[in-house]
Amino acid sequence: MALTREQIASIAALARLDLTASEFPVYQDSLSRILEFVSALDRAHTADVAPMSHPLPGLSQRLRPDVVTEQDRREHYQANAPQVAAGLYLVPKVIE
Amino acid sequence: MSDWHTSTLTQLAAGLRARKFSSAELVRAYLQRIDASQAALNAFISVTREQALSDAAVADRALAAGAAGALTGVPIAHKDIFCTQGVRTTCGSRMLDNFVSPYDATVVAKLKGAGAVMLGKTNMDEFAMGSSSETSFYGPVRNPWNPQLVPGGSSGGSAAAVAARLVPAATATDTGGSIRQPAALCGITGLKPTYGRVSRFGMIAFASSLDQGGVLTATAADAALVLREMAGFDANDSTSVDTPVPDYVAALERPLAGLKVGLLKEFFDEGLDAHNERRIREALKVYEGLGAKLSEVSLPNLPLSVPVYYVVAPAECSSNLARYDGVRFGYRCEKPRDLADLYRRSRGEGFGAEVKRRIMTGTYVLSAGYYDAYYLKAQRVRQLINEDFRRAFGSVDVLMGPTTPTPAFAIGAKTSDPITMYLNDIYTIGANLAGLPAVSIPCGFVQQLPVGLQIVGPHFSEARLLSAAHAFQRVTDWHTRVPPGYA
Numbered sequence: 001m002a003l004t005r006e007q008i009a010s011i012a013a014l015a016r017l018d019l020t021a022s023e024f025p026v027y028q029d030s031l032s033r034i035l036e037f038v039s040a041l042d043r044a045h046t047a048d049v050a051p052m053s054h055p056l057p058g059l060s061q062r063l064r065p066d067v068v069t070e071q072d073r074r075e076h077y078q079a080n081a082p083q084v085a086a087g088l089y090l091v092p093k094v095i096e
Numbered sequence: 097m098s099d100w101h102t103s104t105l106t107q108l109a110a111g112l113r114a115r116k117f118s119s120a121e122l123v124r125a126y127l128q129r130i131d132a133s134q135a136a137l138n139a140f141i142s143v144t145r146e147q148a149l150s151d152a153a154v155a156d157r158a159l160a161a162g163a164a165g166a167l168t169g170v171p172i173a174h175k176d177i178f179c180t181q182g183v184r185t186t187c188g189s190r191m192l193d194n195f196v197s198p199y200d201a202t203v204v205a206k207l208k209g210a211g212a213v214m215l216g217k218t219n220m221d222e223f224a225m226g227s228s229s230e231t232s233f234y235g236p237v238r239n240p241w242n243p244q245l246v247p248g249g250s251s252g253g254s255a256a257a258v259a260a261r262l263v264p265a266a267t268a269t270d271t272g273g274s275i276r277q278p279a280a281l282c283g284i285t286g287l288k289p290t291y292g293r294v295s296r297f298g299m300i301a302f303a304s305s306l307d308q309g310g311v312l313t314a315t316a317a318d319a320a321l322v323l324r325e326m327a328g329f330d331a332n333d334s335t336s337v338d339t340p341v342p343d344y345v346a347a348l349e350r351p352l353a354g355l356k357v358g359l360l361k362e363f364f365d366e367g368l369d370a371h372n373e374r375r376i377r378e379a380l381k382v383y384e385g386l387g388a389k390l391s392e393v394s395l396p397n398l399p400l401s402v403p404v405y406y407v408v409a410p411a412e413c414s415s416n417l418a419r420y421d422g423v424r425f426g427y428r429c430e431k432p433r434d435l436a437d438l439y440r441r442s443r444g445e446g447f448g449a450e451v452k453r454r455i456m457t458g459t460y461v462l463s464a465g466y467y468d469a470y471y472l473k474a475q476r477v478r479q480l481i482n483e484d485f486r487r488a489f490g491s492v493d494v495l496m497g498p499t500t501p502t503p504a505f506a507i508g509a510k511t512s513d514p515i516t517m518y519l520n521d522i523y524t525i526g527a528n529l530a531g532l533p534a535v536s537i538p539c540g541f542v543q544q545l546p547v548g549l550q551i552v553g554p555h556f557s558e559a560r561l562l563s564a565a566h567a568f569q570r571v572t573d574w575h576t577r578v579p580p581g582y583a
Contacts, residue, residue, distance in 0.1 A: 003460075008456075011456045011459050011460050011463070012456060014459050014463060015414060015443075015455050015456055015459040016418075016421075016436075016439040016440050016443055017440060017443050017444050017447070017452055017455065017456065018437075018440035018441045018443070018444030018445070019444060019452075020444075023449075023452075026449070027452070027453060027456060030453055030514050031453070031456060031457060031460065033513075033514070033515055034406060034453075034457055034514060034515070035457075035460075035470075037402075037403060037406065037515050037518075038403040038406050038407050038461075038470065038474070039403075040400060040403045041400060041403050041404065041407070041470075041473050041474055041477050042473075043400075044397065044400055044473075044476070044477045044480060046473065046476035046477060046479075046480065049476040049477075049479050049480060050476070050479055051472055051475030051476050051478075051479065052475050052476070052478045052479035052482055053305060053475055054305055054335075055291040055292075055305060055306075055482075055528075055529070055530060055531025055532075056291060056292055056335070056337065056531055056555070059292070059335065059337070061334060062331075062334065064331065073198060076198045077198055077424075077425075078424075079196070079198070080194075080195055080196060080198070080424070080425035080426075081423070081424050081425060082422060082423070082425075082426075082427075082428035083428070089423055089424055091423055091432075091435050091438060092432050092433065092434050092435050092437075092438055093434075094434075094435050
C-alpha cells in the first residue's frame with residue numbers, strides 16, 4: 001500500500017518529528033514498502049487466536065508495599081537537562 | 097606474558113585468583129589492544145581508562161586479601177545501551193551524545209559486584225535498531241575478519257571487540273537477533289537468555305516485550321560464567337522473573353547423549369546460502385556423533401516472524417522513544433520557536449534515519465483505524481508462532497539451524513533497502529517473539545568468514561543450551577580462531 005506525502009506529514013506530526021524536504025520521498029518510499037512487506041500477515045488465519053502481548057504468559061504484575069524507595073536526587077538528574085533554573089526544567093514560553 | 101588475549105575468560109579468572117598475573121597488568125594489556133584497533137574497527141564509543149585502572153587496583157587488593165568474586169579483576173565491556181553511573185551512555189545516538197547516566201543498569205551493577213572491571217562502552221546501531229552496526233552516530237563498526245564488511249548488529253561493537261580479543265567478554269542486547277547475528281558474523285559465542293532472565297532495568301528500551309540482555313564471549317563456558325553473575329530477579333524490572341538462577345558453570349559437563357534435536361525445516365529455506373548450509377549440516381553431524389538424536393520439525397507460521405516483528409517492534413519503539421523530547425535530558429535543538437518546535441526539531445535532528453523510520457512505522461500501525469489491521473493482527477500471529485514453538489518443544493529438547501542466511505556482507509550493501517536489511521534477522525526473530533533463550537556458536541568458515549550455528553531452547557533452558565554448545569566446543573576448535581592481525 002502506497003502512502004501519500006500528506007500521510008507521511010500526518011505520521012510525522014503525530015510522532016513529533018520534523019522532517020526535511022529531502023526526507024519526505026525517502027520515508028514515503030520505505031514506509032510504503034514496509035507496509036507492503038508486513039501485509040503478508042493477512043495470509044494468516046487468526047480468527048480464534050488471542051493476541052499475544054507478552055512472551056511469558058501468566059506473569060502477573062507484582063505489587064510492592066506502598067513505601068517511598070526513591071531518594072531525592074533531583075540535582076543529579078537535572079545535570080543532564082538542556083536548561084534548568086532554580087530546580088525547574090526550562091522550555092519556551094507556553095502561555096503568552 | 098603477552099598471550100592473555102588468547103586465553104578464555106574462564107582461564108583469566110582462574111589465573112587472577114591464582115595470582116599468576118594482576119588485574120592491573122591485564123587491564124593495561126587489553127586497553128592497549130583497544131587503542132591499537134580503534135581506528136580500524138571503531139568498536140568502542142567510550143574507553144574508561146582511568147576508572148578501569150583504579151577498579152583494577154581495587155580488584156588486585158581484593159584478590160590479595162582472598163576476597164575475590166567470580167569475576168574479580170576480569171576486564172569486560174558494556175554495550176553503550178546499558179546505563180553506567182557517571183559515564184556517558186549514548187545508545188549510539190546524537191540524542192544521547194551528552195547523556196551521563198545518573199545510575200547503573202542492574203546488569204552493570206551485578207557484574208561490578210562480581211568484580212568485573214569495565215574497560216569501556218561499545219559501539220552499536222542507534223538505539224539498537226539495525227543488523228549491521230552502520231546506523232551509529234559514531235560511525236560504522238568494522239568486522240575484524242575483514243574491515244570492508246559489517247560485524248552484524250546491533251551489538252556489533254561488542255561482537256567485534258570480543259572477536260578481535262580486545263576484551264574477553266562484552267554485554268549485549270537482543271531484540272530481534274542483535275546478540276546472535278553479530279556473534280555469528282564475527283565468529284564468537286552469543287547468548288540471548290529467556291525474556292525476564294536478565295534485568296532490563298537501566299537497559300535503554302527499544303521494544304520492551306522483546307528486549308533481553310545477554311553476553312558475547314569466545315566460548316560457551318565463558319558465557320555460562322558471565323550469565324551466572326548477570327541473571328536473576330530484579331524488583332526494578334516489572335517483567336523480571338523470580339526463579340532461582342542455576343549454576344550454569346556446574347551444568348556445562350552434562351552429557352549430551354540422547355539430546356533430542358529438532359532441525360527447523362523453515363530455516364533450511366531458499367534464502368539460506370548453500371555454503372552456509374554445508375557448514376551447518378557438518379555441525380549437525382558433529383552433534384550426531386556426540387549422541388544427539390536428530391529429527392526434522394516444522395513451525396509453519398515461523399516465516400511470518402519478520403513481518404510480525406516489523407509491526408510489533410516499531411510500535412513499541414514509537415512508544416518508548418516518545419520520552420526523548422528535548423526537555424529533561426538529551427539533545428535539544430538550537431533556538432526553539434515554541435514548545436512544539438522544540439519537540440519536533442529536537443527529535444528530527446537528534447534521531448538518525450533508521451530510528452525515525454521505525455518511530456513513524458510504529459506511529460502508523462498504532463494510529464486510529466490501523467491498530468486492528470496491523471498491531472492486533474501481528475499480536476495474533478505472534479501467538480501462532482509461539483504455539484508452533486511450544487508444540488515443537490513437546491517432541492524435541494532443542495532446535496538447531498543457521499543463525500544467519502549468509503556470512504558478513506559489505507558495509508553499505510544493504511543500507512538503501514530496509515527490507516533487505518530486515519531479512520538478515522529471519523532466523524533469529526522467532527526466539528524473541530516467543531521469549532525463548534538461544535545461543536549462536538561458531539561452526540566453520542565460508543571464504544575465511546565465520547558461520548554461526550543457532551540453538552534455541554524452551555523458556556529457562558539456558559543451562560541445557562550452554563552445555564550443548566560446550567559439548568560442541570570440546571570437540572571442535574572454531575571458537576578458538578582469531579581474526580588475522582589480532583592473534
